[in-house]
Amino acid sequence: MEALKQKILSEGKVLSESVLKVDSFLNHQIDPELMQEIGREFADRYADAGVTKILTLESSGIAPAVMTGLTMGVPVIFARKRKSLTLTNHLYSAEVYSFTKREANEISISQDFITSEDTVLIMDDFLANGQAVIGMINILQQADAQLAGIGIVIEKGFQEGGRKIRNQGYRVETLANIAELTDGKVTFMKEEKVV
Amino acid sequence: MEALKQKILSEGKVLSESVLKVDSFLNHQIDPELMQEIGREFADRYADAGVTKILTLESSGIAPAVMTGLTMGVPVIFARKRKSLTLTNHLYSAEVYSFTKREANEISISQDFITSEDTVLIMDDFLANGQAVIGMINILQQADAQLAGIGIVIEKGFQEGGRKIRNQGYRVETLANIAELTDGKVTFMKEEKVV
Numbered sequence: 001m002e003a004l005k006q007k008i009l010s011e012g013k014v015l016s017e018s019v020l021k022v023d024s025f026l027n028h029q030i031d032p033e034l035m036q037e038i039g040r041e042f043a044d045r046y047a048d049a050g051v052t053k054i055l056t057l058e059s060s061g062i063a064p065a066v067m068t069g070l071t072m073g074v075p076v077i078f079a080r081k082r083k084s085l086t087l088t089n090h091l092y093s094a095e096v097y098s099f100t101k102r103e104a105n106e107i108s109i110s111q112d113f114i115t116s117e118d119t120v121l122i123m124d125d126f127l128a129n130g131q132a133v134i135g136m137i138n139i140l141q142q143a144d145a146q147l148a149g150i151g152i153v154i155e156k157g158f159q160e161g162g163r164k165i166r167n168q169g170y171r172v173e174t175l176a177n178i179a180e181l182t183d184g185k186v187t188f189m190k191e192e193k194v195v
Numbered sequence: 196m197e198a199l200k201q202k203i204l205s206e207g208k209v210l211s212e213s214v215l216k217v218d219s220f221l222n223h224q225i226d227p228e229l230m231q232e233i234g235r236e237f238a239d240r241y242a243d244a245g246v247t248k249i250l251t252l253e254s255s256g257i258a259p260a261v262m263t264g265l266t267m268g269v270p271v272i273f274a275r276k277r278k279s280l281t282l283t284n285h286l287y288s289a290e291v292y293s294f295t296k297r298e299a300n301e302i303s304i305s306q307d308f309i310t311s312e313d314t315v316l317i318m319d320d321f322l323a324n325g326q327a328v329i330g331m332i333n334i335l336q337q338a339d340a341q342l343a344g345i346g347i348v349i350e351k352g353f354q355e356g357g358r359k360i361r362n363q364g365y366r367v368e369t370l371a372n373i374a375e376l377t378d379g380k381v382t383f384m385k386e387e388k389v390v
């Protein structure tokens with residue numbers, strides 16, 4: 001998605017060969033119009049997949065997921081990273097290790113909102129080692145729900161997550177797939193279509 | 196806002212005289228169309244306030260804030276509740292105690308995204324004792340930014356937060372103001388205009 005790639009090139013900060021900071025439009029400050037474009041793009045790519053719900057993870061997945069849900073006309077569920085006092089029992093849970101934050105979190109959703117009748121689009125802001133997506137797939141398996149596919153805003157194509165998940169036969173749609181972060185520069189994967 | 200009140204009456208769960216659970220459309224599962232209506236309502240109420248940025252708090256504030264930002268054409272910043280490894284220095288921070296989660300969190304935003312040039316609309320999903328909003332006001336004071344006002348989806352009018360903040364002279368707009376949660380029923384404040 002060209003508008004997203006241009007935004008990454010103009011505002012993304014390469015902090016190391018594995019860390020790209022996009023705090024000015026996605027992870028801390030949010031650009032609502034860009035999120036709307038992202039939502040329309042995912043809705044278009046998954047238009048024929050029979051999606052009934054979108055599952056994402058707090059916090060940075062929420063904005064693109066809600067915009068996608070608005071276009072598709074389906075509800076969005078965000079998995080929580082810790083249990084809160086008002087959401088304690090009747091949960092599907094999975095353990096997710098975050099390499100960015102160097103900690104393990106339990107992610108959970110209420111059993112009320114995803115059932116075996118649902119076909120779910122999993123979404124997240126970043127795909128790197130794939131831990132969060134694998135945790136969400138695990139949750140869908142517990143709910144016996146169908147997985148339509150995975151929608152990722154920015155993939156770090158040089159890390160193993162995308163390959164691992166695609167090798168399991170799942171569909172992964174990525175709007176900006178990064179080949180490398182070297183010399184402070186972002187290089188995108190060549191195989192992506194250029195508009 | 197009538198559509199929101201109807202949604203609260205039909206789907207909200209009164210867990211006690213102080214706890215209303217709205218996990219089916221706001222705090223866990225999100226109804227994107229309702230969020231869009233909420234965004235349009237806040238944009239309308241604050242249309243002449245010169246808002247340049249919206250400040251909210253992860254996670255449940257993000258969806259209504261992003262929809263408001265989309266309608267107003269301004270960026271949204273969500274304060275984080277803990278420092279992450281990619282967002283460590285150059286912060287404005289405030290301590291916020293959550294009565295729901297019974298823990299104190301430090302909320303922080305990067306100094307990059309709010310300056311003395313900004314006029315900020317603070318938004319949150321709930322207003323009860325007001326701790327989160329007071330923390331965000333504190334952050335805006337550190338940034339020497341203007342406060343346009345506060346936009347709250349659901350106010351617990353029987354708790355002290357709203358009164359405390361209005362008494363300090365700040366404008367608070369609430370879309371559903373709850374008078375009481377007794378006998379498992381939600382009663383809204385009478386002074387709100389009924390459509």
